Amino acid sequence: MSKKLAGIFAPISTPFDNEDISLDHLKSNMRKYKETGLAGFFALGSNGESKSLTETEKLQILDVVLREKGDHQVVMAGTGYESTRQTISFSKKAVEIGADYVSVVTPSYFKKRLTDEALIGYYTDVADAVPIPVLAYNAPGFTGMTLSAKVIEKISRHPNIAGMKDTSPGNMSSYLSVCGDDFDVLSGTVSTLFTAMALGASGGVVSLANAFPNTCCDLYKKLRSADLEDARRLHYLLFNLNRSVSGSFGVAGVKYAMDVAGYYGGNPRLPLLPLSREGQQFIYDAISNAGLLGA
Amino acid sequence: MSKKLAGIFAPISTPFDNEDISLDHLKSNMRKYKETGLAGFFALGSNGESKSLTETEKLQILDVVLREKGDHQVVMAGTGYESTRQTISFSKKAVEIGADYVSVVTPSYFKKRLTDEALIGYYTDVADAVPIPVLAYNAPGFTGMTLSAKVIEKISRHPNIAGMKDTSPGNMSSYLSVCGDDFDVLSGTVSTLFTAMALGASGGVVSLANAFPNTCCDLYKKLRSADLEDARRLHYLLFNLNRSVSGSFGVAGVKYAMDVAGYYGGNPRLPLLPLSREGQQFIYDAISNAGLLGA
Amino acid sequence: MSKKLAGIFAPISTPFDNEDISLDHLKSNMRKYKETGLAGFFALGSNGESKSLTETEKLQILDVVLREKGDHQVVMAGTGYESTRQTISFSKKAVEIGADYVSVVTPSYFKKRLTDEALIGYYTDVADAVPIPVLAYNAPGFTGMTLSAKVIEKISRHPNIAGMKDTSPGNMSSYLSVCGDDFDVLSGTVSTLFTAMALGASGGVVSLANAFPNTCCDLYKKLRSADLEDARRLHYLLFNLNRSVSGSFGVAGVKYAMDVAGYYGGNPRLPLLPLSREGQQFIYDAISNAGLLGA
């Protein structure tokens, strides 16, 4: 299998209208994304507030993303639940409506008993049962769990586990040093895209791409062309912006940045709170300082 | 409102038969519990593997617990989801089939943005919307989140927030020193039941009560009668046993202890692994050493 | 060996005068403590800013404490360094000038390699070499290390390891359930004195005793006489006060409380900062609310 997952993917945010999902706003966002350099989308991820959605809502959202994407764009669907059974069940539904990959976050509620052995079993069972390629998703900031290199070494050899997405700050070398050749590793944040790709990652799923897809794609291109000096400059610009947006305010920050950039962001679903006026100004200023107003 | 939540509550475990929930086994367990000194049950909690169940399964289980309990026994239903909306929606379903209380674990996926303000908003919104009393559930070992005393100080004044369950090791004084008078605090583990009640807690929801309900009730009674010397002896017996069972093996350990004690425990749902032969022997020996074989 | 370490001990704070240690202020404090119900003193502990002192300063301070204490009062000296060799060397100096016990905090700098085996070796080597009884000191809030029950189980059998002081929030049952009969366990904070003694601890080394020795002794007496209701009331009064003083401001808070209570507290040594005006007012109000102004 040759490297397939490469480039920049937007972890699609879920538009709400007074707490209801708004498929219209989602469509409108997608039609704009279609015209960008994005390699594809990660639907139903952390940034999409997947954990705050019902299964029905998730399938509606995934359906819109699949219908509205560009032909060349790839869609990964976040399908992880706490039990193997639910993950498999929902993954099959995602397959039915056309997802290209399922991205399966580590279960985490029973973290004390989720040993390497349990996690290897989990990913193996899911990959055996689901007919499309599976990606592992390591997201310690959300789950309080970190996949060990030992787990990755093992599951990366499974013929139906195609890669992983990693949002941890310091495990990229560790994963890349043990995984098999056909295993695509994606950075889960623009903050580490530069170093991850230098180390051998093939791209990133980065929340800032929801608001500034083409600027994120520019960083990817500079990294591919090994234009290190230029890439580093753009890295720090996006690193600082990301710290002000997602780093300071999480999903609500990303959504407000989308509003500023001409997409529909809106409020996150409760209990996540909308941004204060000060928070909005802070993000607006950060975008302005980055020279990305009207970009 | 006078103190209502007092005594020992079993956090009902969910029997599986080859990965399917087994309502028959649940019924059979409940019929035995009915004859014990248990003050009631916590259905759909961590120990019940609630996070591994579908909503349909949850309602079936809750229904059996409500039907099979003794008349005097109280039922709390775990209804927490990550979004306010889903928590309220599922809580209302639990109310419809007859739950006495809803127990709402802290949301945790977006932990970095779940500030005191967001959590106060969350519990307030839920308590405003649900027609039966709400309990907060602090479970840092599962969620990676700890409710601050500030949150408890605030929400304990809400007329429809009746109390909390706490499984953290060192926050009991902190919560009891700020909560209002009508706020019932329950220990979430037999390991801290002794100190929690000395500090003013009114009882406990303790996983060991799934296997040894009457012994747990004995500890409660000794604590109520301020028979400190005797209570302390029993505390250490149960503390050590609990460390060998839940402390070492989590849900799978509790289930095996149930098997030894004559209830149906069985295996946890995957990805949680069943106990190894050595783990089983370890627990059997611990029960034997505690003098609780055949208890 | 019968239980010897019982009662309330003050972890003597170190008075500074413009960054120099002030033995005069220390003498004056000690003369007041002599008249209290304190069972003794812990010199050169965390609260004494021992880690900020030179060896020469430490010995001067210990000498004053030993000279000025009451005849019946016991003195433990904090003698832990990072290496076994330095700890033994300094412990012998403390013995020479008359300390009754040495209290040895866990080494912590090389925390990743300080396995149970290394720590058992450490305490054994120190206890073999030092001619007076050794106490282990578990202080995770300072060291980032927690002694395991396994270490305590082992070292509590050493004939020259007499006990331990524990400042962790949730390990007391664990230690008391494994330690030998002649092993005295002291709580390291007034916040857990009530529960620790209910569980079988024999007293406490509590920073608040630097400012309010007799009130702390009152709590001890009520606990000894099993006057649980009264003890609990006093527990919450001191728990809340302690949270405002040591909990909010650490050493600087304790020192200011001493100033308010008529002892010499003064500023901590840099880099610890003195209290702001607001911090001082906050502590003054907390003492006033506790009814301990002029106590």
Next chain:
Amino acid sequence: MSKKLAGIFAPISTPFDNEDISLDHLKSNMRKYKETGLAGFFALGSNGESKSLTETEKLQILDVVLREKGDHQVVMAGTGYESTRQTISFSKKAVEIGADYVSVVTPSYFKKRLTDEALIGYYTDVADAVPIPVLAYNAPGFTGMTLSAKVIEKISRHPNIAGMKDTSPGNMSSYLSVCGDDFDVLSGTVSTLFTAMALGASGGVVSLANAFPNTCCDLYKKLRSADLEDARRLHYLLFNLNRSVSGSFGVAGVKYAMDVAGYYGGNPRLPLLPLSREGQQFIYDAISNAGLLGA
């Protein structure tokens, strides 16, 4: 001021002979290092077991390092203590005998009160008092403390704070994005040297350089010449080796690797335990697999 701290520095390990420091072995090691490509040395650091040494021992070691180094090689001396006063006092002694830089690890014992304000005050006071350039040293794995970007932003503007060494896994972009132009940032481990230099760091203080100085210098050279493909290959070789040596066994592992490589390593000082026979074999095999036996 132009960039001065560049290249690979060995954090000199301290040879012990039956628990006594062995200056002879140190001399012999230094004479070999003199012939390598090392840009200099970090004496009295974590890897040098500085926290396990007396002040007298520290000065003896520093003196040997200064006498035996090559003319072009730079020496940084670790001089951090817990108090500002002791750090300044010892730094001045290091200056007297000829150190080029002092490297000051964050104080950490009073971590709860070591706010940004306290740390900025600390580094400012030290830099004001010491006549040679000061480096900050961020070592969360040892101290449990992480310097914030805000502290670095501030202190990097101090005319006498020349740079920092960082051993944390994920803060390099953060520090480099806020520090001033004349502030040299060094990676504190070979595991992150590749990414750190890609991001703009000027070199590294890496424990593996104690055993394999020239191979570490090779990685540095490849990175300087932007030979990314080759550098990445060497990165993974050293990353894997480092994980087996320092990552698995800490100081004892580095010392055994030195023994294998023809330097004197020996045992660490107690309470750190020497390597087991299995540990030794594990490291020998890792060196062999890396092709560095006899390198």
